[in-house]
Amino acid sequence: MKVVKVSYIILTLVAAYACIAPPVDFPSRPEISFNNLEYVETNQADSLIITVNFRDGEGDLGLNPRDIEPPFNELNYPRDQNGQLITYRNRPANAPSFNNRDWVxxxxxxxxxxNDTIWVQENPDYFNIFVRFFIKRSGQYTEFDWSAPxxxxxxxxxxxxxLTDDRQRAVEGQIRYGMLSLGWNSIFRNDTIRLEVQIQDRxxxxxxxxxxxxxxxxQIRRSR
Structure with missing residues (x-):
């Protein structure tokens, strides 16, 4: 994902481990279950790491760097009624204000x-793991919206x-997904939070x- 030049620099690290398994009762749609959470502080960006278990009947999980053609393209480009790209100079009333995510x-x-500043929209199918954050206060969960200012x-x-080839076979294993930030402590401090995670196949x-x-x-801090 992109590094955003704001107060908190954000990166991700991912590791996936799998074994080929018999196809008995393995679903076509991927299944995941929670495994573990860790918070690791370093001298630079700290890491919030979630591990999930997965099972899949075809093994068509994961995207490589070259998987950028539709439907896995990173960005979509809205166009006006004449089919032209929308520039910041000629943006409509419903266009967002300038920021590094919506304008390129x-x-x-x-x-x-x-050679202009163009309105873009993130293609959700560029990703294959999706993480939402919720803060619990007074017994109620409120989503923390990272897309907002x-x-x-x-x-x-x-x-x-x-898998390294396209032959279909059942797989199961673990995905360890690390989210790096300079701002975990300053954002969440002592808040009670929870994550909601999904994965997507090809x-x-x-x-x-x-x-x-x-x-x-x-509670989930791990010693270095």
Whole structure:
């Protein structure tokens, strides 16, 4: 995912482990279950790491860096009623204000450099792991929206292909997904939070969401 130049620099790290398994009772749609949560502090960005177990009947999980053609393209480009790209200068009333997520300067579109600031929309199918954050206060959960100011970002990401070829076979294993930030403590402090996670296969089938137990950063802190 992109590094956003705001107060909190955000990156992701992913590791996936799988074994080939008999196809008995393995679903076509991926299934996941919660495994573990860790919070690791370092001298630089701290890491919030979630591990989920997965099962899949075809093994079509994961995307490699070259998987960028539709439907896995990173960005979509809205157009006006005349089919023209929408520039910041000629933006409609419903367009967002300038930020590094919704606007791109001089993008390369269909191998042509467009020397302007262009409105873009993130393609959700570019990602294959999706993470939502919720803060618990007075017994109620409220989603923490990373796409809103001042962050304009997402913790959705990609994990690599589980299998190295396209032969279909059942797989199961673990995905360990690390989210790096300089701001975990300053954002959440002593808040009680939980995560909701889904994965998606290359047929664009999403798993049912898995919800973590409630936690604070202190409760899942791991010694370096």
């Amino acid at each position: 300067i001089s993008p390369l579109i269909n191998n042509v450099r467009v 001042p962050f304009f970002t997402t913790f959705n990401g990609r994990f690599p292909r589980i 047929q664009l089938q999403r798993s049912e969401p898995v919800v973590t137990p409630d936690f604070t950063l202190a």
